Amino acid sequence: MSWLWAIIVGLVLGLIAKAILPGKQQIPLWLTIILGMIGSLLGNWAATGLGINETKGIDWGRHLLQLAGAVLVVAVGDRLWVAVRGGNRSGGRHAA
Numbered sequence: 001m002s003w004l005w006a007i008i009v010g011l012v013l014g015l016i017a018k019a020i021l022p023g024k025q026q027i028p029l030w031l032t033i034i035l036g037m038i039g040s041l042l043g044n045w046a047a048t049g050l051g052i053n054e055t056k057g058i059d060w061g062r063h064l065l066q067l068a069g070a071v072l073v074v075a076v077g078d079r080l081w082v083a084v085r086g087g088n089r090s091g092g093r094h095a096a
Helices: 002-020 029-050 060-085
Strands: none
Touching (some): 002 060, 029 060
């Protein structure tokens, strides 16, 4: 069940990160989920380092750090995706 929860959290954080970032991101949904999961882990790591990973009630600080991590990872991941894929949907071929 923990993998299913991680996928759901990755999807939600990845989609929110894509909505926050300006412009249109070209990464596919599967990569959005993976990058959202990585951002969540990065946020959890930062929250642990700051000592706010476990608080009474809702962990707003940890959740904000997870979202910030997802925004960062999605932004970098989209740039890398565009660089590797050529930046257009036609398979990277340019008209002469």
